[in-house]
Amino acid sequence: MPIVVQKYGGSSLAAAEMIRAVARRIAASASGGVQVVAVVSAMGDTTDELIDLAHEVSDKPAPRELDLLLSSGEIVSCTLMAMALRSIGTDAIALTGLQAGIRTDTLYGRARIHSIDAQRIRTELSAGKVVVVAGFQGITDELDVTTLGRGGSDTSAVALAAALDARRCEVYTDVEGIYTADPRIVPDARKLEEITYHEMLELAAYGAKMHPRSIELASVYGVPVYVASTFGDKPGTLIHGDSGSFPNRAPVFRSSGDLINGEAEMAEKNPENMENRVKVTGVAHDRNVSRITLRGVPDRPGVAAALFEPLSNVGISVDTIVQNTGANKATDLSFTVARGDLQEALERVRSVADSVGAAEVLSDDSLSKISIVGVGMLDAPGYASRMFRALAEARINIEMITTSEIRITCIVAEAQVEEAVVALHSAFGLDAV
Ligand code: ASP
Numbered sequence: 001m002p003i004v005v006q007k008y009g010g011s012s013l014a015a016a017e018m019i020r021a022v023a024r025r026i027a028a029s030a031s032g033g034v035q036v037v038a039v040v041s042a043m044g045d046t047t048d049e050l051i052d053l054a055h056e057v058s059d060k061p062a063p064r065e066l067d068l069l070l071s072s073g074e075i076v077s078c079t080l081m082a083m084a085l086r087s088i089g090t091d092a093i094a095l096t097g098l099q100a101g102i103r104t105d106t107l108y109g110r111a112r113i114h115s116i117d118a119q120r121i122r123t124e125l126s127a128g129k130v131v132v133v134a135g136f137q138g139i140t141d142e143l144d145v146t147t148l149g150r151g152g153s154d155t156s157a158v159a160l161a162a163a164l165d166a167r168r169c170e171v172y173t174d175v176e177g178i179y180t181a182d183p184r185i186v187p188d189a190r191k192l193e194e195i196t197y198h199e200m201l202e203l204a205a206y207g208a209k210m211h212p213r214s215i216e217l218a219s220v221y222g223v224p225v226y227v228a229s230t231f232g233d234k235p236g237t238l239i240h241g242d243s244g245s246f247p248n249r250a251p252v253f254r255s256s257g258d259l260i261n262g263e264a265e266m267a268e269k270n271p272e273n274m275e276n277r278v279k280v281t282g283v284a285h286d287r288n289v290s291r292i293t294l295r296g297v298p299d300r301p302g303v304a305a306a307l308f309e310p311l312s313n314v315g316i317s318v319d320t321i322v323q324n325t326g327a328n329k330a331t332d333l334s335f336t337v338a339r340g341d342l343q344e345a346l347e348r349v350r351s352v353a354d355s356v357g358a359a360e361v362l363s364d365d366s367l368s369k370i371s372i373v374g375v376g377m378l379d380a381p382g383y384a385s386r387m388f389r390a391l392a393e394a395r396i397n398i399e400m401i402t403t404s405e406i407r408i409t410c411i412v413a414e415a416q417v418e419e420a421v422v423a424l425h426s427a428f429g430l431d432a433v
């Protein structure tokens with residue numbers, strides 16, 4: 001029988017009655033011809049409360065004890081869930097991260113899974129049980145308990161799906177899926193039927209927030225991830241591998257069954273669709289942007305290295321970088337950093353600017369980033385110009401531009417970022433059904 005991993009977030013498990021409701025959902029899946037491994041998060045705000053408690057007894061809680069403490073939240077959930085399942089006649093067993101064979105490195109608070117010995121889980125599944133695993137945790141080789149970082153249960157679930165060669169990982173949460181833009185800004189934002197791993201990572205998606213490492217892992221192991229609401233049966237969003245040029249296809253997923261292996265079939269039936277694909281999947285924005293500009297930087301080898309090395313040494317990551325063609329042996333250079341890093345970055349940059357003889361250093365912390373994201377976008381001409389035209393028509397000035405294979409990003413004034421999101425969402429037909 002195929003295995004399905006289902007992950008339930010803390011907001012879906014906030015009270016006993018909610019745990020019972022989720023148990024009924026799990027039981028229904030388990031009676032539908034699949035073996036179910038359920039991964040659960042801590043109930044409601046338990047993790048936050050435990051962190052607060054730790055800080056009430058200590059200024060600096062020891063990372064080892066903090067992880068052991070936090071892991072208890074998920075243990076509460078998995079044990080209660082197994083009890084709830086048994087109470088409605090579905091045989092179940094709760095396993096901690098240790099019992100589930102999840103081995104990690106030793107970085108408390110942000111441990112990475114290095115392997116999973118899934119033997120125990122397989123044995124329990126073969127005995128006809130639903131296996132309920134505590135998310136967010138693992139153990140080191142020394143049997144110390146670690147946690148994977150906030151939101152890490154998603155990563156536990158995808159890792160288990162990969163280790164068990166599960167048909168898919170289903171993530172149930174308090175929103176219905178992934179959206180084409182932030183629904184608070186674009187009321188017409190649409191729930192996506194599907195999105196690729198890469199798009200999901202670049203979008204830093206709106207709607208369901210997934211632990212980014214879970215998407216990376218899903219992408220590496222090719223685990224399809226289906227994100228939907230715990231409450232109700234509305235279709236959610238399927239996150240999957242690159243769909244290449246198979247466009248606008250019918251839903252590739254049916255909640256009751258298999259991934260439909262119909263890609264090739266669809267393309268054959270609708271050859272005219274192949275080049276017609278709406279290549280922009282969504283519009284993303286980020287307000288956490290500030291810019292540093294150096295004017296009159298001497299145009300000679302080594303200057304950029306001298307500038308960026310001190311920043312990387314202190315762990316400041318630099319984003320969008322733009323350097324002009326030099327005129328009169330001098331050039332201008334701009335780049336962005338997160339706002340929280342601006343002051344420190346400015347200090348470092350000013351001292352380098354002095355030593356290389358740059359004319360002046362300027363900064364601006366009232367900017368935002370806006371991106372259109374879509375697989376296959378850049379091998380089709382016209383997307384960039386359409387983006388720039390839409391921003392121009394909305395009278396939004398573009399301060400900087402960068403691109404990746406599946407993303408075009410503009411830096412604009414923060415005051416205009418919402419207008420920009422709305423303009424681009426409609427320019428790329430994302431609010432059309
Ligand atoms: N309970 C943990 C947290 O709140 C892990 C999770 O929910 O995925 O961060």
Ligand code: MG
Nearest residue numbers: 010041042047
């Ligand atoms: Mg949580």
